[in-house]
Amino acid sequence: GIQVEQSPPDLILQEGANSTLRCNFSDSVNNLQWFHQNPWGQLINLFYIPSGTKQNGRLSATTVATERYSLLYISSSQTTDSGVYFCRGGSNYKLTFGKGTLLTVNP
Amino acid sequence: EAGVAQSPRYKIIEKRQSVAFWCNPISGHATLYWYQQILGQGPKLLIQFQNNGVVDDSQLPKDRFSAERLKGVDSTLKIQPAKLEDSAVYLCAIKGGLADTGELFFGEGSRLTVL
Numbered sequence: 029g030i031q032v033e034q035s036p037p038d039l040i041l042q043e044g045a046n047s048t049l050r051c052n053f054s055d056s057v058n059n060l061q062w063f064h065q066n067p068w069g070q071l072i073n074l075f076y077i078p079s080g081t082k083q084n085g086r087l088s089a090t091t092v093a094t095e096r097y098s099l100l101y102i103s104s105s106q107t108t109d110s111g112v113y114f115c116r117g118g119s120n121y122k123l124t125f126g127k128g129t130l131l132t133v134n135p
Numbered sequence: 136e137a138g139v140a141q142s143p144r145y146k147i148i149e150k151r152q153s154v155a156f157w158c159n160p161i162s163g164h165a166t167l168y169w170y171q172q173i174l175g176q177g178p179k180l181l182i183q184f185q186n187n188g189v190v191d192d193s194q195l196p197k198d199r200f201s202a203e204r205l206k207g208v209d210s211t212l213k214i215q216p217a218k219l220e221d222s223a224v225y226l227c228a229i230k231g232g233l234a235d236t237g238e239l240f241f242g243e244g245s246r247l248t249v250l
Contacts, residue, residue, distance in 0.1 A: 032177075059237040061237075061238060061239060063241075068243070069172075069224050069243070069244050069246065070241065070243045070244060071226065071228075071241040073238065073239075073240065076237070076238040078237075114177055114178070116178075116239070124177075124180075125177035125178050126177055127176060127177045128176075128177055
C-alpha cells in the first residue's frame with residue numbers, strides 16, 4: 029500500500045510563531061485530508077484537499093499531487109493548536125494515515 | 136459535519152474477556168470505517184463497509200475481531216477474546232459530505248484498556 033511520511037515528528041513553538049507541516053506520499057494521490065487530534069483523542073477535520081490550496085482562518089493547506097506532497101501551514105499559533113496533526117491520503121480504496129506530527133504550543 | 140456517535144466512550148476489561156463497540160452514524164452514508172489507533176501511532180484501518188457489505192477487512196484480526204453493519208446504518212465491532220495489545224482507541228468514521236468527495240468524518244472514539 030501507499031506509504032505516508034509526515035515531518036517533523038515533533039514540533040515545539042512559542043505562541044504566535046508560524047509553522048509548516050509536511051506529508052510525503054510514495055504513490056499518486058487523488059484523496060487527501062488533514063486532521064487535528066485534540067487532547068481528548070477526537071479527529072477533527074481541517075481540510076479535504078486532493079489538490080490546490082485552501083485557507084481557513086490561520087490555517088491553510090497546499091497539495092501538489094504531481095509531486096506527491098501536501099503542506100499544512102499554521103500561522104500565529106495558539107496554545108489551542110496543540111495536539112497531533114495527521115494527514116490521510118492515497119487513491120481509490122488505498123488510503124493511509126501518516127504517523128502524525130505532535131505540535132506543542134507554549135504560552 | 137456529519138454526526139457519528141460511538142459508545143461506550145471508555146471500557147476497561149481483563150485479557151480474554153470480550154467487548155463490543157457501537158457506531159451510530161446519521162443515516163444516508165453508505166461507507167463506514169472502523170479504525171484502531173494505538174497510543175503514539177496513526178489510525179489503522181480495520182474494516183470498511185459499503186452499505187452492508189465488506190469492502191476491505193484485510194487488516195482485521197479475524198480470529199478475535201468481528202464487525203457487522205446493520206441495515207446499512209449502525210455498526211458493531213467485537214473483540215473476543217481480548218489481548219493486552221488490543222488496548223487502543225477504536226474510531227468509527229463515515230465517508231460523507233454533500234458532494235461525497237471521499238472526506239471522512241470521525242466519531243469521538245471508544246478507548247479500550249485491556250489489563
